[in-house]
Amino acid sequence: MAMSASAQLSKVVKRQYMELPQGDQVQAMYVWIDGTGEGLRCKTRTLDSEPKSIEDLPEWNFDGSSTYQSEGSNSDMYLIPSAMFRDPFRKDPNKLVLCEVLKYNRKPAETNHRHTCKKIMEMIDHQMPWFGMEQEYTILGTDGHPFGWPSNGFPGPQGPYYCGVGADKAYGRDIVEAHYRACLYAGVKICGTNAEVMPAQWEFQIGPCEGIRMGDHLWAARFILHRVCEDFGVVASFDPKPIPGNWNGAGCHTNFSTKEMREDGGLKCIEECIDKLGKRHNYHIRAYDPKGGLDNARRLTGHHETSNIHEFSAGVANRGASIRIPRTVGQEKKGYFEDRRPSANCDPYAVTEALIRTCLLDEEGDEPVDY
Amino acid sequence: MATSSSSKLSKAVKQQYMDLPQGDQVQAMYIWIDGTGEGLRCKTRTLDSEPKTIEELPEWNFDGSSTYQSEGSNSDMYLIPQAMFRDPFRKDPNKLVLCDVLKYNRKPAETNLRQMCKKIMGMVQNQHPWFGMEQEYTLLGTDGHPFGWPSNGFPGPQGPYYCGVGADKAYGRDVVEAHYRACLYAGVKICGTNAEVMPAQWEFQVGPCEGIEMGDHLWIARFLLHRVCEDFGIVASFDPKPIPGNWNGAGCHTNFSTKDMREEGGLKYIEESIERLAKRHQYHIRAYDPKGGLDNARRLTGHHETSNINEFSAGVANRGASIRIPRSVGQEMKGYFEDRRPSANCDPYAVTEALIRTCLLSEEGDEPVKYN
Numbered sequence: 030m031a032m033s034a035s036a037q038l039s040k041v042v043k044r045q046y047m048e049l050p051q052g053d054q055v056q057a058m059y060v061w062i063d064g065t066g067e068g069l070r071c072k073t074r075t076l077d078s079e080p081k082s083i084e085d086l087p088e089w090n091f092d093g094s095s096t097y098q099s100e101g102s103n104s105d106m107y108l109i110p111s112a113m114f115r116d117p118f119r120k121d122p123n124k125l126v127l128c129e130v131l132k133y134n135r136k137p138a139e140t141n142h143r144h145t146c147k148k149i150m151e152m153i154d155h156q157m158p159w160f161g162m163e164q165e166y167t168i169l170g171t172d173g174h175p176f177g178w179p180s181n182g183f184p185g186p187q188g189p190y191y192c193g194v195g196a197d198k199a200y201g202r203d204i205v206e207a208h209y210r211a212c213l214y215a216g217v218k219i220c221g222t223n224a225e226v227m228p229a230q231w232e233f234q235i236g237p238c239e240g241i242r243m244g245d246h247l248w249a250a251r252f253i254l255h256r257v258c259e260d261f262g263v264v265a266s267f268d269p270k271p272i273p274g275n276w277n278g279a280g281c282h283t284n285f286s287t288k289e290m291r292e293d294g295g296l297k298c299i300e301e302c303i304d305k306l307g308k309r310h311n312y313h314i315r316a317y318d319p320k321g322g323l324d325n326a327r328r329l330t331g332h333h334e335t336s337n338i339h340e341f342s343a344g345v346a347n348r349g350a351s352i353r354i355p356r357t358v359g360q361e362k363k364g365y366f367e368d369r370r371p372s373a374n375c376d377p378y379a380v381t382e383a384l385i386r387t388c389l390l391d392e393e394g395d396e397p398v399d400y
Numbered sequence: 401m402a403t404s405s406s407s408k409l410s411k412a413v414k415q416q417y418m419d420l421p422q423g424d425q426v427q428a429m430y431i432w433i434d435g436t437g438e439g440l441r442c443k444t445r446t447l448d449s450e451p452k453t454i455e456e457l458p459e460w461n462f463d464g465s466s467t468y469q470s471e472g473s474n475s476d477m478y479l480i481p482q483a484m485f486r487d488p489f490r491k492d493p494n495k496l497v498l499c500d501v502l503k504y505n506r507k508p509a510e511t512n513l514r515q516m517c518k519k520i521m522g523m524v525q526n527q528h529p530w531f532g533m534e535q536e537y538t539l540l541g542t543d544g545h546p547f548g549w550p551s552n553g554f555p556g557p558q559g560p561y562y563c564g565v566g567a568d569k570a571y572g573r574d575v576v577e578a579h580y581r582a583c584l585y586a587g588v589k590i591c592g593t594n595a596e597v598m599p600a601q602w603e604f605q606v607g608p609c610e611g612i613e614m615g616d617h618l619w620i621a622r623f624l625l626h627r628v629c630e631d632f633g634i635v636a637s638f639d640p641k642p643i644p645g646n647w648n649g650a651g652c653h654t655n656f657s658t659k660d661m662r663e664e665g666g667l668k669y670i671e672e673s674i675e676r677l678a679k680r681h682q683y684h685i686r687a688y689d690p691k692g693g694l695d696n697a698r699r700l701t702g703h704h705e706t707s708n709i710n711e712f713s714a715g716v717a718n719r720g721a722s723i724r725i726p727r728s729v730g731q732e733m734k735g736y737f738e739d740r741r742p743s744a745n746c747d748p749y750a751v752t753e754a755l756i757r758t759c760l761l762s763e764e765g766d767e768p769v770k771y772n
Binding site: 032033034035036037038039040041042043045046047049050051052054056068069070071072073074075090091092094095096097103104105118119133171252255256258259261262263264265 | 403407411412415488491541547548559560562563564565566567568569570571572573574575577578579580581582584585590591592593594595597628631632633634705717718719726727728
């Protein structure tokens with residue numbers, strides 16, 4: 030069985046220890062994005078009392094040469110607390126602390142996209158940009174094969190699995206259930222889940238979140254998913270095309286609206302944004318996965334409910350388009366639109382920033398503007 | 401699966417017994433360091449009431465011929481209680497009691513390095529020496545192979561594991577979580593944990609502790625780790641280089657400061673200390689593992705974020721040096737420094753004593769000075 034050895038350690042024994050009282054002391058687990066732009070890292074420190082807000086959390090540092098982020102000879106990097114959540118693994122009063130990473134000279138690390146995203150969000154915060162992101166992922170065994178798939182073969186073709194129920198349709202629901210509760214406890218804005226088209230593939234949705242919060246909540250939700258899977262002894266993969274061939278890829282469809290779009294007649298604003306996006310396709314493709322489009326090239330084929338990576342398209346209720354306008358929005362003439370291009374392993378800070386730059390700051394061309 | 405048979409005994413059955421009330425009687429588990437200088441031993445006695453302080457705990461003795469500490473013909477050795485902690489396994493009101501070992505003639509046992517350390521710390525207590533030690537360790541199955549590693553092979557190369565999350569990155573987190581809580585409950589000054597560079601390798605940090613407290617808290621933290629691993633059916637190893645080749649070793653980086661170093665302009669004192677340390681490298685290497693440097697020779701290669709055992713070096717934010725000055729300390733011109741040489745299986749009493757002797761008592765040369 031391709032579950033980790035760790036998963037077989039006694040949880041009864043562990044529970045006995047986790048029930049020990051801890052006095053006033055609090056464990057704060059600092060979480061950050063490593064040099065790959067996709068991987069998450071974490072370490073814990075003891076605090077003397079429960080932090081009530083992010084300001085109560087001190088800066089910290091770590092060895093960047095062990096996370097693909099710096100050289101050994103000058104390896105200290107800074108962790109700046111940015112968002113705090115309740116810890117569903119260690120429970121109250123303990124905390125999870127999402128952090129920004131700064132280099133030794135206090136400039137943002139290469140994969141710290143939050144820094145610029147926050148600046149951009151502040152420039153237009155009066156427009157109240159809301160996001161909802163649909164995070165798809167695949168559960169794998171520790172052997173790298175999708176969880177529940179026959180070890181030397183394939184399940185039956187796609188069709189019965191999407192939103193399915195039954196042991197022959199839904200593979201690994203325990204993880205999904207555990208993750209949902211963990212997110213609710215933590216204060217992450219999870220708004221739904223469903224089984225996806227490929228067996229062992231699932232989706233959860235985070236939102237609506239305003240501005241910088243979208244990235245914070247999605248990264249926290251991803252961390253919680255990795256930790257939950259670790260406890261079960263399996264692995265969550267955000268690879269955009271884990272199995273080549275006639276199997277769905279995994280995306281992170283991003284829903285977006287501003288106050289104006291949500292009000293009467295907002296459809297006009299939506300259509301204007303789509304026009305702008307239509308002229309800047311390559312810039313967005315580069316922002317929508319951590320390899321500048323190379324990861325998405327395996328996913329955005331034009332098949333399996335994706336658009337082709339080389340072409341921009343938009344349409345009402347069209348899941349083969351780059352941008353889909355939900356039918357209800359088309360009818361009510363207001364609401365939001367869905368950008369279906371982002372990859373499952375995208376950086377939500379980069380994605381949300383790109384949408385703001387193009388749609389609200391009217392940027393054009395291949396490069397972001399330096400403000 | 402290389403977990404012990406003990407770990408498969410029913411924990412539900414055990415819980416029923418542990419829930420039995422014990423009246424006024426208290427179990428005190430006496431803990432000591434054996435003849436290897438690395439191994440811990442323990443035995444328990446019943447007391448009639450809860451001891452409130454260390455003075456209430458009586459002296460005891462044990463058979464040193466069974467712990468590599470004496471001959472059978474004259475084997476009684478004394479246990480002198482020195483530090484008391486709450487017992488996270490048996491819970492309140494029961495206690496864990498860290499002890500000094502004395503020989504039959506009441507002189508310190510060979511591996512009782514606490515006694516001399518306490519004397520040295522007493523000489524400099526007005527300088528308020530603070531320590532923080534970063535204890536690295538490796539989890540092994542009872543087959544001696546690192547926990548979670550494929551039984552007939554190796555995991556993918558180092559890179560993704562440091563501070564990692566996920567079943568393919570973090571091996572054995574349950575042990576770490578249980579140990580952290582056990583330390584907090586016991587009153588051990590554990591200040592953090594992280595996954596280390598090699599898979600199945602972890603680190604916890606104890607401190608800041610002043611003087612003799614550093615050794616006491618680290619030894620108890622080690623005992624708690626062994627006991628927690630025993631409950632899970634796996635093993636904690638403090639071997640400094642458990643797997644040869646392109647796999648990290650395990651150290652016990654020791655952070656040190658005095659009141660002077662922590663105050664404005666303290667960097668001057670830090671630099672003076674480093675100069676003294678540079679002149680006494682061999683003496684420290686001999687103090688930094690239980691085999692006079694032989695264990696560390698396998699670890700301190702100059703690769704894998706270590707310095708070379710034959711050379712002394714120091715630098716700001718440099719993890720390949722013997723001594724690292726954290727970047728923030730370099731900027732604020734005060735704080736502390738990190739001695740990266742001690743081995744994971746070092747004796748913290750020996751390490752902290754050596755730092756005091758060289759940096760604060762200005763000793764030189766290969767031998768420690770004998771004070772009256």
